[in-house]
Amino acid sequence: MKNINILVVDDEKEIRQLIAIYLKNEGFNVLEAEDGMTAIALLRINDISLVILDIMMPDKNGIETCVEIRQVSKVPIIFLSAKGEQVDKILGLTAGADDYVTKPFHPLELVARVKSQLRRYLQYETEIEIPNTIKIEELTIKVDSHQVFKGTLEIKLTPREFQILLLLAKQPGKVFSISQIYETIWEEPSIAADNTVMVHIRKLREKIENNSREPKWIKTVWGVGYKIDLKKVYFSC
CATH class of the missing domain: 3.40.50.2300 (Response regulator)
Known part of the structure; x- marks a missing residue:
């Protein structure tokens, strides 16, 4: 501290x-x-x-x-x-x-x-008071309705995928470790959680990224975890 x-x-x-x-x-x-x-x-x-x-x-x-x-x-x-x-x-x-x-x-x-x-x-x-809409460039997250749009096309995410995306998007710039993601979303100790989180991140990228092999939104911080760039995120009511 x-x-x-x-x-x-x-x-x-x-x-x-x-x-x-x-x-x-x-x-x-x-x-x-x-x-x-x-x-x-x-x-x-x-x-x-x-x-x-x-x-x-x-x-x-x-x-x-x-x-x-x-x-x-x-x-x-x-x-x-x-x-x-x-x-x-x-x-x-x-x-x-x-x-x-x-x-x-x-x-x-x-x-x-x-x-x-x-x-x-x-x-x-x-703690951030999250508005109803979070935009990551052309990606739009509707918090209340649990919907995600890429342009005008709705992207169907599983509840876990949506929770991970929202966790990263509501605190842009912050790097979340695999343990932090697992313990926040699954609400249990992150014992051997690496593979579970990585699989969900991979599937999430495949759905929202233009090229999941070269993601521009969900970034990997090697040896630390994942984040969304602060400069890409906008909040609105």
Whole structure:
């Protein structure tokens, strides 16, 4: 997880620095704030992916800061607090936090919680709302009706072939490994899945490509997987 900015908000400098050391060791970029006002200001001018927020701070406490953050951002918020009572956890989560860590805490546990929250958040943020029509040059994919047209001619695909084509087309430029394709489409572990995926890709190419031996749409990235060129894809309602 590179180039990810994490904001650490705590009025105790030593705690901020300790957390920063462990996060930087994992490759994260760390911004620090000693109070809620500074945290809000940093959040507004930086691309922050997660906030670690102490509850007990002077002036603007963590609960108030959390509520204000939620007015401008959906980033994950992990509360830190010396209080361990259930009512405090409920209060923090109700204010909009995603997780709660009680002081004293083990830094590696906090890092693990950070990674868990980031996986969910970044996956959600990168999900693409797919419109009804995806065009790959003269190839047209009708998402709702599960139809594919080459020019005006409808191409009959099996459900698996259509799912593979849609998977690649809705994230053009991204290279999908054979394991990723198999686990996404078949929804089971990709044990010895190479031949299954390759056969489906070959049949799909035979149906949609002008020359399946020299495909121009479904490209092989040798040693990695398959992709559709970003420049060839257009989305419309």
